[in-house]
Amino acid sequence: MAEAIKLDRVTKRFGEVAAVDDVTLSIAKGEFFSLLGPSGCGKTTTLRMIAGFEQPSEGHILLEGEPVEDVPPYERNVNTVFQSYALFEHLNVEDNVAFGLKRKKVPKPEIAQRVREALELVSLEQRADARAAELSGGQQQRVALARALVNRPAVLLLDEPLGALDLKLRRQMQGELKDIQREVGITFVYVTHDQEEALAMSDRIAVMHDGKVIQCAEPEEVYERPDEAFVAGFIGxxxxxxxxxxxxxxxxxxxxxxxxxxxxxxxxxxxxxxxxxxxxxxxxxxxxxxxxxxxxxxxxxxxxxxxxxxxxxxxxxxxxxxxxxxxxxxxxxxxxxxxxxxxxxxxxxxxxxxx
Amino acid sequence: MAGGFWTRFLAAPGLWLLCLFALPLTLTLAMSFGYVDEFGRAAYDSPFAPGALDNYADAFDPIYLPSLVRSVTYALGTTALCLAIGYPIAYYIARFGGRRKYLLIGLLVLPFFVNYLVRTYAWVALLSDEGLVNNALIDLGVTSQGIQMINTPWAVIGGLTYGYLVFMILPVFAALERMDPAVIEAGKDLYGNKLQTFLHVTLPQTRQGILAGSVLVFLPSVGDFVSATLLGGPNTFMVGNLIQDQFFAANNWPFGAALTVIMMIFLTIWMIGYLRAAAREARPAL
Known part of the structure; x- marks a missing residue:
């Protein structure tokens, strides 16, 4: 299968501390890939390097086969769903979703069309005129998702997107996210510390600890045959x-x-x-x-x-x-x-x- | 008893407001309806006395119009300059100040412990014809005779800008601090380059701070007379100077009081405009 992302011996140091330590990963096109680990394990830093917000201290990142060291975030064909959603409070739902397409200078009729489709995908077409502050947590989460997906990126990066939701809504959104991913066929890289979430949604899981990938395998494999005591203890x-x-x-x-x-x-x-x-x-x-x-x-x-x-x-x-x-x-x-x-x-x- | 506690608790500030705000305001209002008697003494009068509104009628004499236009122009210029200088400073400190953020803000506020009048005198020493700047320019051979800096509108606006800059920086800094840094990253993530992200994300999200800062700079600038007195000349006469003259030179307190009241009404209208804009911003669209 074609490769969407390749991390080749990537290390990221903040001062003396290696937040990400010699990580090599290969993520296939259309895959739902999870980075799982406790807080401080380097999963978010890995995601931020793929997005372009951080630069690796060592190693290379390839997006669709191209090295992206010199490509700023706004020129990378990836989009992020932020943990805090980071919606633009001064814009309504529709303009939030249209933001990326406007920057890319997509023709207006096409923007309108695609924004409508994206809002339908997340069942928010009724709230197009609402401001972010008027929406519930779950709705804001959907806007963040639509705002990223509407650009049809090669890779969608999700940083604990369900972390702020209550348990019931989380379960529901897990199902919806998985359905949406199947429908649009975009590669998802999903950061979470919730092992159940990772097991339920992922095609493959990379378990991280202290900046290193300890095991990278399918959910059943990670659960049934953990490589190390840490994985066995962390998963289930x-x-x-x-x-x-x-x-x-x-x-x-x-x-x-x-x-x-x-x-x-x-x-x-x-x-x-x-x-x-x-x-x-x-x-x-x-x-x-x-x-x-x-x-x-x-x-x-x-x-x-x-x-x-x-x-x-x-x-x-x-x-x-x-x-x-x-x-x-x-x-x-x-x-x-x-x-x-x-x-x-x-x-x-x-x-x-x-x- | 709760009522008794609150009565006593609010007694001191209440008294303070009464003595230093309500009373002088009432006296100013009463004075504005008054007249100067034959011995040159100011006298209070009732607003219903014959000729009570004469001072107000006089105030609308077209000869005072240039001062008013000048005041508003200088104040608008000052506000624009404060925004142009203050926003980048606030932005730099809020985003890149790190642990030194509040120290830097403290350093910016520090000069304001010195009286505005004294700080403006310092500018006189710098800008006057024989001042530090001109002497330096002559010594360096940039110019042989020095440049006319003092007694120009630019010197007055410069003095006002220096005087009120911090009132722009603080609210803008607060607005930038309130912003989630992820929002800026979201702008970049959604294909906005640095300039686009600033224009379409950062700037609109800090509008409240810009509005508040503009009002805080504009209002005192319109009524200011210190900068025009020290750094300006006859051609930079502002409304503040006009009022000050009535009290201390022309000895026409009633007319000075009437100008003051008009000025206050004028500024209140601007203030209401701001408050309504701010409220509209804060209210979620339906």
Whole structure:
């Protein structure tokens, strides 16, 4: 597939601090690509370099194959949806959306036509004459989106665009954004710290930490097979248990239990590793054939509606958290009294060994 | 009791306003209807006395018109100059001042702790025929006789501009500070180059500050007499000078008071115009 953006060993330093550290990425045309990470991980700085607001200290950025070091933001074929929306308060909705086309000297009838289409795309054609200050947060967000999309850029950059909205509206806008992206077919680069958002919307996710891209893969891959302990911990909830490699595919946990787990290449005997298992992959008491199984004591039980979170102590301070589904067959709120002994099990291929 | 507290709390400022604002204003108004008696003493009179409006009738004598036109012209020129000089300064400090922003603003305000009259005298020392600037120009051989700078309209407007510049810088700076920096980036992101972004984004978004600054510079400039007295000559006579003359030279207080009242009404009209413009701006369009 054709490449929309290429970051080639890009580093950005602010003084001594490297906000973005030797990042190489390739984003395909039409892709919904997310930069995910905690605040300060460098995701916004990466986005701002693609937009042209910051210049890389080292490395190159290519837009549609062309290097853009010397291209100012106003000549780049990319548009940004800002976190604060940054709407022009002195203009009404229509003029906000028309701003870019007017600067590009698009003929007037075409501007009118395209602005109307853009406002229809975000369902705001009724509010064309309104001022930005009169709109709700969700509507302002749509104006910001229409104002960027109307220019039909090669790449749309979105900087935590849903961050200021309440949860319900967020969920709704996630769906709409994804639909719009599919409809217009423009490459989206989406910055967020919300892992659920990234998992739900993206074609691919780059997980960033301390200025580096730690893992860049499809959502399922990032969730099911995290490369590093940081990714496992940041994406979803994960049980991270320390252990020492005992021998071929055997790890001894801090609590003394020995479990079998597939070791990655190059991990040898005596090495300290982290075992990562998703809480929903853990079985309590009802074991299946071939499961790794150890003993523990229920420490805490938290009823959460759809499921119940059970914390099991394995002894010596080691803990494991299991999520038990509340289904039409079994209830999960009246079992696993704290203090009772319980069997904890998982399939070996759901247990990742991380260094 | 809440009422008792507020009564006492507002007593001091209330008294202050009464003694230093309402009372002098009433006296000025009463004086404007008065007359000068045969001994040359000013006398108050009721607005309903015969001939009470004579002073006002006199004020509309066409011989005073040039002073008024000149005052408005100088004040408009001063406002334009203050905007031309003040906006870039405010812009530079607001956008590139960084941590030193408020220090720089403080330095700009600092000279204003010195009395306006004293600061204007300093300009006399600079601009007069034998002043520092002319001496320097002659020493450098730029000119042999010096340049006529003082006693010109330019010197008066220059003095006014220097005197009131900070009243333009502060509101414009405040307006620039209130702006979300992302809005400027949005302008650039949407294909506006530096000039276009400034004209179509920054400037309109700081209109309130420009309007406020213009009023703050224009109003005192129209009524000013210090700059014209010290830096101007007979050809730069402003309304402020006219009023001052009535009180201190012609000894015709009633006429001076009438001119003052007319001036105040005139400035109030400008002020109302500004307030309405500002309100229209602030009200969201329907």
């Amino acid at each position: 909830v994960s049980n991270l248990m320390e252990g020492v490699v005992e021998g071929e595919d055997k790890v001894k946990l801090a609590s003394g239990q020995k479990v079998s787990a597939a070791l990655p290449d190059g991990v040898g005997r005596g090495e300290t590793v982290q075992l990562s298992i998703r809480p929903e992959k853990i079985a309590l008491d009802e074991m299946q054939k071939g499961m790794v199984s150890i003993e523990g004591t229920v420490e805490q039980r938290v009823y959460q509606g759809v499921n119940t979170q059970v914390t099991v102590s394995l002894g010596d301070g080691a803990r494991i958290v299991a999520l038990e589904q509340n289904t039409y067959i079994v209830r999960s709120d009246d079992r696993w009294e704290p203090g009772t002994k319980v069997k904890v099990g998982w399939h070996a291929d759901h247990c990742l060994v991380l260094r």
